[in-house]
Amino acid sequence: MNLPKKVTIIEVGPRDGLQNEKHFVPTEVKTNFIKKLKAAGIKEMELTSFVSPKWVPQMRDASEVVEACLDSDRNIVLTPNQKGIERAMAASCEAIALFIGVSDTFNRKNINQSTRDSVEEWKTMIAALKAQGHFVRACISTAFYCPFEGKIAETATIHLCEELANAGVDELSVADTIGMAAPTESYSLFSKLHERLSGVLLTAHFHDTRKLALANIYAALQAGIHRFDTSAGGLGGCPFAPGATGNVATEDVVFMLERMNIKTDVNLDQFIEAIDVIAPSLSRPIESGYYRLAKNKERTK
Ligand code: HMG
Numbered sequence: 164m165n166l167p168k169k170v171t172i173i174e175v176g177p178r179d180g181l182q183n184e185k186h187f188v189p190t191e192v193k194t195n196f197i198k199k200l201k202a203a204g205i206k207e208m209e210l211t212s213f214v215s216p217k218w219v220p221q222m223r224d225a226s227e228v229v230e231a232c233l234d235s236d237r238n239i240v241l242t243p244n245q246k247g248i249e250r251a252m253a254a255s256c257e258a259i260a261l262f263i264g265v266s267d268t269f270n271r272k273n274i275n276q277s278t279r280d281s282v283e284e285w286k287t288m289i290a291a292l293k294a295q296g297h298f299v300r301a302c303i304s305t306a307f308y309c310p311f312e313g314k315i316a317e318t319a320t321i322h323l324c325e326e327l328a329n330a331g332v333d334e335l336s337v338a339d340t341i342g343m344a345a346p347t348e349s350y351s352l353f354s355k356l357h358e359r360l361s362g363v364l365l366t367a368h369f370h371d372t373r374k375l376a377l378a379n380i381y382a383a384l385q386a387g388i389h390r391f392d393t394s395a396g397g398l399g400g401c402p403f404a405p406g407a408t409g410n411v412a413t414e415d416v417v418f419m420l421e422r423m424n425i426k427t428d429v430n431l432d433q434f435i436e437a438i439d440v441i442a443p444s445l446s447r448p449i450e451s452g453y454y455r456l457a458k459n460k461e462r463t464k
Pocket residue numbers: 179182212213214215216217218219241243244246247248250262273274275302303304305338339340368370400401402403
């Protein structure tokens with residue numbers, strides 16, 4: 164087995180996890196949640212997104228969230244365009260994530276622009292961000308399947324990743340947006356990306372719609388990937404991707420990795436406390452295996 168000694172967890176709960184929540188989660192709850200996640204050992208996290216509040220009302224407090232939580236960790240914010248970058252700069256953000264769909268139809272539904280136009284616009288914005296010393300992450304949506312176009316050609320995903328790597332991004336987070344990929348597809352794509360893109364950080368982002376995310380992570384580990392986006396409590400989903408339910412739960416991933424003697428530096432007891440902060444503000448129960456068992460154990464003590 165080709166397994167690393169350590170894996171980096173990038174927590175996306177405060178952004179991907181909350182963006183699809185029906186009811187507005189108070190800013191103070193969001194910031195307490197983020198602080199508890201940091202206390203549990205998370206060092207890289209998507210805090211929020213500077214998107215249009217008309218499109219995603221839940222993220223309308225992005226500036227306040229950032230103001231309360233910035234520190235020396237890698238605090239990532241998503242931005243869809245120049246206006247988003249300007250808002251992020253005004254809030255003193257260091258790490259910026261752009262997001263692009265391989266599928267043109269998805270990209271239009273998500274950010275009202277063709278994939279080609281997005282890439283061309285981002286080339287200029289990436290160069291400017293890099294010249295100012297920022298960390299730039301590119302989130303690649305619909306890397307395997309699209310809810311509108313179906314299966315995405317592996318070559319199309321690889322080509323887009325290569326283009327963005329050549330444009331200067333530091334990290335590529337490659338996503339199975341609607342949780343359709345099989346472990347064989349995860350292994351195939353990530354092996355090729357790992358072989359071709361040695362100069363960028365490669366991260367895998369699996370939604371757990373069909374409960375294949377842990378198997379896909381295991382396959383990606385075999386392909387040499389050591390960085391995973393995960394979400395506390397398995398929250399998440401893109402409002403513009405029908406059928407995209409939660410991300411794989413951080414606590415389930417950490418539990419699996421630690422059982423395999425792979426270090427994550429995440430303290431699971433403290434991590435459960437972080438989920439307890441956000442759970443009462445959510446419109447659905449937390450269903451991750453590790454969280455449910457931890458709560459049952461508490462009740463029967
Ligand atoms: P648009 O309507 O085409 O934009 O939306 P526009 O330029 O015509 O602007 C419309 C209004 O929005 C204007 O305001 C702008 O000023 C304002 P008005 O004049 O009407 O008052 N506006 C903004 N306001 C705040 N921040 C901004 C901003 N930009 C424009 N940055 C736009 C285009 C990109 C803005 C919109 O489509 C958008 O915000 N989309 C965001 C969608 C989103 O957040 N999706 C979820 C994140 S991606 C994801 O979850 C996938 C991922 O997890 C990986 C995976 O799993 O696949 C990353």
